[in-house]
Amino acid sequence: MTRREILNTVLNAPPDAIVRTLFEAVRTHFPDWHIAEDYGVDLERFARKNDLPFSPIEEAGIDQQIFHYRGKAHTETFQGWHLLEWGSETYELVVLTTRGSHGKNRDTFLIGRTAEAIARLVEAVAEWAREDRGSVLTFEEGCWKTSEELRETVQSTRFESLVLAGDLKERIRGDISSWLEAKETYERFGIPWKRGLILVGDPGNGKTHAVKAIANEFDLKVLYVRSFSCEHASDQANIANVFKRARESAPCLLVLEDLDTLVTPKNRSFLLNEMDGFASNAGILTIGTANSPEKLDPALADRPSRFDRRYVFDRPALSERESYLRLFTERLDPALRLDDAAAEVALVTEGYSFAYLKELVLSGMMAWISGGRDGRFADALLAQAETLGIQMKNEPPPAAYVSPRRDYDEDDDD
Structure with a gap:
């Protein structure tokens, strides 16, 4: 029985017999090989990220779909049989997509010369996934x-x-x-x-x-x-x-x-x-x-x-608004740093979120620059605060959320 015939037989089996049918067919027609499930590791991603030889076995046939996401074409394999080389070992990877009670299920199975060779690859992929920090x-x-x-x-x-x-x-x-x-x-x-x-x-x-x-x-x-x-x-x-x-x-x-x-x-x-x-x-x-x-x-x-x-995360109170304005502007040109004037601007920004405070600084900066950089930067912010305040009042209010009078970092009851 060829690989294509095995896939056809497996996909025509009852849903609860698909895995058993695949294992029995591989053990019968490839008695020198071992087969196992992928143990939850992403073998395909491991192969791509590490530039390993990984290609479909054409005689088995392959069912793929090309879809577009954010302007780029991507290929997803639904059914297929792939050849994978890692170290001195050669493996085969079977991809099966079936329809279950919760939609499509996509499973992968690993075939290797020995059970030990399969275990070594699975362990290497798992270790690589653990070390792939910062991504x-x-x-x-x-x-x-x-x-x-x-x-x-x-x-x-x-x-x-x-x-x-x-x-x-x-x-x-x-x-x-x-x-x-x-x-x-x-x-x-x-x-x-x-x-x-x-x-x-x-x-x-x-x-x-x-x-x-x-x-x-x-x-x-x-x-x-x-x-x-x-x-x-x-x-x-x-x-x-x-x-x-x-x-x-x-x-x-x-x-x-x-x-x-x-x-x-x-x-x-x-x-x-x-x-x-x-x-x-x-x-x-x-x-x-x-x-x-x-x-x-x-x-x-x-x-x-x-x-x-x-x-x-409540809207910032006066002290938080002042701290934010100081912190945000201290990274800017010295002429734009609020320093002591941060308290003055914070007083007129009650109800502002941090996002609105950031917008206040950016829009105030544009107004101050277009005005020839005359006067204090803080005065430009005070003028912009009035404009933004009107805009905030005209926006639909967010869904009300009143914090209950309790410490929210305590465990809830069941």
């Missing part, structure tokens, strides 16, 4: 993409440049640091070594900045999820893809951006199951952000085993 992958439209732009932003973001209320910054840093240092303690007492934080508050108040600072300070591989929806795969299949990659990459930071829109009635149950960890989620730090926490499903937001702590 940032984004998931959108059903695809993982390396984001050099986001990686550079992460590397340039420091906690020192983050202005937050009170000791919020220190509590977040301490929470994560304690968790990372407690791996052996978790394992000794049989507690899953995973952590979940949720950052809530109106847009523009530092949630994204905090996530980038966390990624930088703790040197974790970052998986940044912007959407579970796409045209060529179901939400459930994409969620499975996300958590499979997170488990391969652990310890890692898994960012679920805008949970209040990311989670829908259609994908809710599947996401909860993945977060509860039918498969091990050890080593995964999950951080979710939400602009409208009142829209979050209580089963997601109020369950410590999913998100253990919540941190509220």
Whole structure:
């Protein structure tokens, strides 16, 4: 039986017999080879990133689809049989895509000369994934993409440049640091070594900045999820893809951006199951952000085993506005530094988010330059503050969120 005939036989088998049929066919027709599942490691990515010889075996046939994402063409293999060379060994990789109860399932299987050779390759891929720190992958439209732009932003973001209320910054840093240092303690007492934080508050108040600072300070591989929806795969299949990659990459930071829109009635149950960890989620730090926490499903937001702590990012008070204005302008030309005038500008910016404060400085800078650089830069900001204040009043207000009178970094009840 040829490889093409094996694939045809396997794909025509009942869904619950596909894996068994593949294993039996390989063992029958290639008795000197061993076959195993991929153990959750990404063999295709490992081959591409390390420039290994990796090509389809033409006689087996191949089923691929070309789709476009952000102006570039990408190829996805649905069914195929590939040849992979690593070190002195030759392997074959079988890709099967079948339709299950939650959409399409894409599985890969590794064939090698010995079980030991397969184990060596799987261990090498897993080790490579663990060491691939500092990289940032984004998931959108059903695809993982390396984001050099986001990686550079992460590397340039420091906690020192983050202005937050009170000791919020220190509590977040301490929470994560304690968790990372407690791996052996978790394992000794049989507690899953995973952590979940949720950052809530109106847009523009530092949630994204905090996530980038966390990624930088703790040197974790970052998986940044912007959407579970796409045209060529179901939400459930994409969620499975996300958590499979997170488990391969652990310890890692898994960012679920805008949970209040990311989670829908259609994908809710599947996401909860993945977060509860039918498969091990050890080593995964999950951080979710939400602009409208009142829209979050209580089963997601109020369950410590999913998100253990919540941190509220309120609009900056007077002292935070003054600190931000000083910090932001001290990097500019000396003529643009506010120094003591920061307190004066902070007084007229009540209700501003950090994003609006940044816009105030930038628009004030343009007005000051176009005005011939006459007078104090602070006066240009005071004039711009009036204009921006009118704009803010005319915008639809964000969804109201009033912080309950309790410490949000304490564990919630079930």
